[in-house]
Amino acid sequence: MATATTMRPLVSLALPDQGAARLATQLFLALVGTLLLTLSAKTKVVLGPVDISLQTLAVLLIASAFGMRLAVATLILYLAEGAIGLPVFQGTPEKGIGIAYMLGSTGGYLAGFVVMAAIAGWAADRGWDRHPGKLFGAMLAAEIVMMAMGFAWLAVLIGPEKSWQFGVAPFIAGDLIKVALAASLVPAVWALLPKRP
Numbered sequence: 001m002a003t004a005t006t007m008r009p010l011v012s013l014a015l016p017d018q019g020a021a022r023l024a025t026q027l028f029l030a031l032v033g034t035l036l037l038t039l040s041a042k043t044k045v046v047l048g049p050v051d052i053s054l055q056t057l058a059v060l061l062i063a064s065a066f067g068m069r070l071a072v073a074t075l076i077l078y079l080a081e082g083a084i085g086l087p088v089f090q091g092t093p094e095k096g097i098g099i100a101y102m103l104g105s106t107g108g109y110l111a112g113f114v115v116m117a118a119i120a121g122w123a124a125d126r127g128w129d130r131h132p133g134k135l136f137g138a139m140l141a142a143e144i145v146m147m148a149m150g151f152a153w154l155a156v157l158i159g160p161e162k163s164w165q166f167g168v169a170p171f172i173a174g175d176l177i178k179v180a181l182a183a184s185l186v187p188a189v190w191a192l193l194p195k196r197p
């Protein structure tokens with residue numbers, strides 16, 4: 001149910017108001033979102049147990065364009081595709097597939113993507129996607145939570161020192177740039193759209 005604090009995210013401009021058409025469009029968007037996530041996972045620089053990729057940028061863009069509910073559904077669909085063995089993740093199929101892969105070195109980030117989408121989508125639902133400063137703050141919080149989850153799981157597997165060395169330190173600068181990019185892009189799209197009453 002909509003509340004007084006709920007604003008419509010970008011995707012609402014393309015969504016039918018109700019009924020089967022709305023559901024079908026949401027399903028289509030979720031599938032397109034998982035394709036984008038797969039492409040972003042494969043756009044990578046190989047480093048070691050965890051590689052550099054564009055996944056955080058994709059998660060943040062999807063979340064701020066879709067809003068919390070559709071973004072979380074999209075991320076869950078993405079994880080489900082991976083769980084049944086589709087090669088949608090950074091290291092699939094070469095480092096394994098399915099649940100076995102998801103319990104490996106990048107499992108914490110994969111779970112973290114869902115929380116990241118929820119935080120950034122929550123901000124978009126409150127109209128923060130129109131303001132670069134507010135959106136940057138929310139996306140930075142989302143990034144920190146996701147990285148903490150990635151770090152914690154990797155620390156269980158290889159210890160905290162190595163987890164910091166291989167799972168956090170190499171990504172700080174690049175991920176900050178992705179956060180800044182996502183936080184600028186979405187408000188810029190809103191600014192280009194004709195003002196609605």
Ligand SMILES: O=C(O)CCCC[C@@H]1SC[C@@H]2NC(=O)N[C@@H]21
Pocket residue numbers: 041050051052053054055056088089090091106109110150171174175
């Ligand atoms: O196996 C996967 O598909 C998940 C890979 C997670 C990569 C993490 S996300 C945060 C950090 N930034 C990057 O560019 N790579 C790592």
